[in-house]
């Protein structure tokens with residue numbers, strides 16, 4: 001699949017996830033086969049750019065792969081300015097967020113609330129596309145609620161106004177994360193436009209990836225929660241799509257090296273205090289995933305042991321304690 005002039009080397013994309021798809025995680029997923037990794041959303045309001053959180057989200061220079069930066073907001077001029085600033089800072093693609101269901105965001109008519117205002121969607125897209133000379137992509141849900149599913153209308157507005165690729169999370173805003181993703185709606189959206197469409201929602205295995213690609217006719221798929229604690233899912237899906245056979249789960253020694261390197265990168269990227277806190281959630285996902293997916297491992301490690309390791313790990317306050325605990329943990333197998 002191509003986004004503007006950028007050829008992706010895989011059909012599998014890491015979804016933007018605030019608080020998760022920071023630079024270390026994007027780099028890791030790209031190394032493990034993601035064709036593109038979209039940044040966490042960045043508010044278009046310049047007043048918040050001076051916070052530590054925004055400053056780190058606006059560092060694009062050293063990112064791996066193609067640098068796609070997501071912006072969120074409601075004011076066309078503000079979004080256009082944010083797009084320009086990020087393009088000047090090294091973004092290669094600008095992605096506009098019209099999918100976020102959070103009340104805090106929707107209250108300001110940003111994220112998925114925009115789906116209720118097609119005229120504003122058009123104004124925003126026109127302003128952002130005119131402001132930058134890099135490709136602009138859009139991420140949406142299927143509509144605001146069941147009765148107002150207007151994904152097709154929004155997709156056509158997007159295409160007519162210069163959006164080069166559209167990612168669709170197959171739920172309405174009112175669904176939040178409940179129920180199942182609507183692949184039929186994604187299929188209908190794909191059939192209504194000629195720009196590439198990326199299918200998103202509930203893809204957690206190679207088999208499901210193939211099924212969703214076949215069912216929707218989408219050009220690519222996007223994975224969010226399925227990559228938490230399992231960044232190797234990208235290469236597993238790439239392999240399955242290319243060969244029809246399943247790749248073996250990573251060995252424990254490879255997992256150990258991925259986890260330890262990821263944790264060290266988090267410490268370095270955020271600094272000790274915040275890095276330790278970010279490492280907790282990733283380690284918790286890694287441990288949970290090991291129990292569920294790695295057969296050799298789950299024979300010698302139970303859910304209860306996982307819980308107790310996680311609760312000890314979450315109480316550790318320093319980078320060195322975290323690394324030592326992980327080494328002891330992996331030495332135990």
Ligand SMILES: Cc1cc2nc3c(=O)[nH]c(=O)nc-3n(C[C@H](O)[C@H](O)[C@H](O)COP(=O)(O)O)c2cc1C
Pocket residue numbers: 015016017018019020040041070097098099100139169200201202203222223224225226
């Ligand atoms: C913790 C979390 C944070 C998210 N942050 C964003 C975001 O910043 N921008 C966005 O467009 N979507 C965001 N999403 C939605 C995901 O990109 C994706 O559409 C959704 O999780 C469905 O895909 P999945 O079933 O593969 O997780 C977030 C999802 C989660 C779980």
